[in-house]
Amino acid sequence: MTDRPLRRQPLYSQIKQQLLRRIGDGEWQENDALPSEWDLADELGASQGTVRKALSELVADGLLYRAQGRGTFVAPAPSEWGEGLLLTPGLFNEQPDDLAREFLGISRGNASDDMAAALQLRRAAPLLRVRQLWRWHGIPVAVDEAFLPADEFEGLDARWLRGSSGVYQALQQRFGIRLKVLCEQFRALMLPREESALLGVTGMVAEAPALSLIRISGSMEGVPLEWRQRYCLTHNWAYTARRA
Amino acid sequence: MTDRPLRRQPLYSQIKQQLLRRIGDGEWQENDALPSEWDLADELGASQGTVRKALSELVADGLLYRAQGRGTFVAPAPSEWGEGLLLTPGLFNEQPDDLAREFLGISRGNASDDMAAALQLRRAAPLLRVRQLWRWHGIPVAVDEAFLPADEFEGLDARWLRGSSGVYQALQQRFGIRLKVLCEQFRALMLPREESALLGVTGMVAEAPALSLIRISGSMEGVPLEWRQRYCLTHNWAYTARRA
């Protein structure tokens, strides 16, 4: 690249941003192959090594995957359940069972102070609230609330959510936005009344300990866009996080 | 295809392994500077770019850190508490308070089937069991059990653990081994009797929900070496995992 008077950001970083935008714009669909590293280098006026560095970061971010000898591909959107897996406690190498998701409803509300702070919104900002139920072999194991800034996602309604396989897929289809997990918090607490009913915890012992998960997700650039709160019953399962 | 020739490890990978070993052998202490990328390249007969790639992976693994214009340094051992932080629920950008660790004791036992499987040991293999208590501003918030293969760590005793700031530091000082987290599991359950006593949960309501964390740690090469089980009281705190 000959004319590049101002370099605020390294070239590979600019290329990464550009590819991020083009993926978001739908230039390549899930599992589509990108142009080869050499073709991209040609097109962008950079060297193969520099393009490769940009691609490597996108692979690390989970947006792309590579197959030696075949090409570089757009990764499928992350599953609605998230990165954690439900496994039998103590076992780590098991394959996770598939979870079924049930859309419960969408409503409007206002941000709590915690939510407003985490999502960088003003106090009591309007939010969309999406509720989902998770079943494992038919048995309810978790309830989910996703809170999204209403201003950003005006037009997201039950039609989009019922038809899609979850909030993340709906956001990608409707707004072309892909979320990634920014941080997570875990707590143990007694299941609140309303969630107990949804999860079918009944009987003389009306209380059960539940794993509370709060997750902030955001754009690939790190702008927070979702506060998700989940209650998991874990007397028969454990929530697993794998690491590289 | 039928014939599977030995695939040579990439050079940067060999360099990484060698540096790993030299760090483990104590050639450079914590916060010591390594030779510059160019000097290492010279010494190892590789190019600066290749050395840089090896160093970058070690930085990503948390073993080294870099400072532009100054050098590449050996990172301090990870804290005994681990990567997760205890924070006020709902707040994500807070700095964590320091936790005080109390060594409770070390004993010998045998691996459960789960532990044996996770640590790749034979059934009922002998284990060392290290127990610790965590206090936050003097208040007990968590109890910890670390299980280590007795055969690997013969000679680790109370003297080493009392004097050090934790299991990880003791392993590094005594055996020159650095552990990294391989995977984690979370569950919510009612605090068992023994742990209730240690954490001072008493009164008419003898039961409290607790966050159960099971973590497998291992060598930098991925060999599992520690099963750690922790019970956290989280009615006033949350367990936070940050992501890149």
Place this chain on the structure above:
DNA sequence: AAGTGGTCTAGACCACTAG
């Protein structure tokens, strides 16, 4: 000014996949 990490290039070769 000297030394370090950080970026970028052009070219080369290897390993793997597919037609």
Place this chain on the structure above:
DNA sequence: TAGTGGTCTAGACCACTTT
């Protein structure tokens, strides 16, 4: 055999820190 990702080199220059 052609195309792709994966590795490696030598050299250049930039950005930052220390002396």
